[in-house]
Amino acid sequence: MTVRVDPTNSDQLTAWDGDQGAFWADHADRFDEGAARYHERLLDAARVGPADRVLDIGCGTGKSTRESARRAAHALGVDLSSRMIEEARRRAELDGITNIAFEQTDAQVHPFPKAAFDLVISRHGVMFFGDPDKAFANIATALRPGGRMALLTWQPLARNEFASTFRTLVAAGEPVPEPPPTGAHPFSLSDPDRVRALLTGAGMTDVELHAVSEPVWLGHDVEDALAFMTARQASQLAELDQDTRARVVRAARQDIARHLDEHGVRYASAAWIVQAVKQP
Template identity: 90%
Template sequence: MTVRVDPTNSDQLTAWDGDQGAFWADHADRFDEGAAGYHQRLLDAAGVDPSDRVLDVGCGTGKSTRDAARRAAHALGVDLSSRMIEEARRRAERDGITNVSFEQADAQVHPFPEAAFDLVISRHGVMFFGDPDKAFANIATALRPGGRMVLLTWQPLARNEFASTFRALFAAGKPVPEPPPTGAHPFSLSDPDRVRALLTGAGMTDVELEAVSEPVWLGHDVEDALAFITARQASQLAELDEEAKARVVEAARVDIARHVGEHGVRYQSAAWVVHATKA
């Protein structure tokens, strides 16, 4: 299948429809468990109505889409990753959910029907657009007047221990630059002023950001979490010699051991729940 992709998102297509998307599809349950606290926050904030037509942007393997569909008239999930879309469809069929559909699409340019949806949601899926102004304008056209948008985006890196810790450890002593204020990366929508400007520019009103904090679950125990983290950081590890690699892995093991509790390995994190209404 050929996906229509904005040129600014070509790198994202390569990543998400390649190894990165495959990794997320293969570890879907772990990623869903890791974000479980935020998942419920999103559903509560969305307040899905039985008559709602829901669009889930950056749906991944579709848990948020399926759970929205259980409460809605219909839910559509879109994502750049063909592997994750395939997995989302498989899980919907497994669960017997018939009022849900999934499509591999670039939400920045996909020709959504105008005013076709009552609610747009996204669980950490809207931070990766090459041209966010264009993306949010396109997504907003899919909302009916008075329709709502409820998004989860990360707060700044410094407030997200689960990311900042391993970002530093796997740099193996090299300087770790702060994420740029713009660009396609997990923290690109961490600045509330930028979020308000983007959504207002797209025709949304009443833009509000609610600060929330939940632990991110990384594994059942030290070795389980370490195996997951080292697999996720495999490309960084591959750049190190054997001595440096062993040193980094051991440092990660020690840090993970400090975060083991009754519910497994958990690191602190912080996000925004973003609310907005279509004018």
């Protein structure tokens, strides 16, 4: 299937419809478990009602879409990854959910039916647009006047130990650059002022950001978490020589061991719950 994407999102299509998306599809349960505390926070903020038509942006393997569909009239999940969309459809069918659909598409340019949805949600899926002004403007056209938006985005990298720790370890003593303030990456919507500007520019109002902090779960025990994180960082580790790679893995194992408690391996993190309303 050929997916129409904005030229600014071509690299994202390559990644998410390639190895990166395949990795997320193969580890869907782990990613869902890792973000479980945030998942409930997002749904609480979304306040999905039985008459709502819900659009889930960057739905991945469809956890948030399925949970929305259980509470709503209908839910549509969209994502760039064909593997994750296939897995999302499979899981919805296994769960017997019929008021749901999934499409592989670029939400930045997809011709959504105008004013067709009551609610737009996204669980860590809106930080990767090449042109976020264009993307949010397009998504907003899908919302009816007075429709709601509930998004989950990460706060800055420094407040997210689960990400900063392993970036530092894999850098093997080299400086770790701060993520740029713009661009397609997990922390691109960590600045509240930027988020407010993007959403108001797209025709949203009453934009509010609420700080939330929950542990991110990485594994049942040290070796389980280590196997997952080394697989996730495989391309960066492959760039290191054998001795350096072994040293990094040893350091990662020690750090993971310090984060093991009765619930498994958990690292600190911080996110924003973003809420907004489409202008009448």
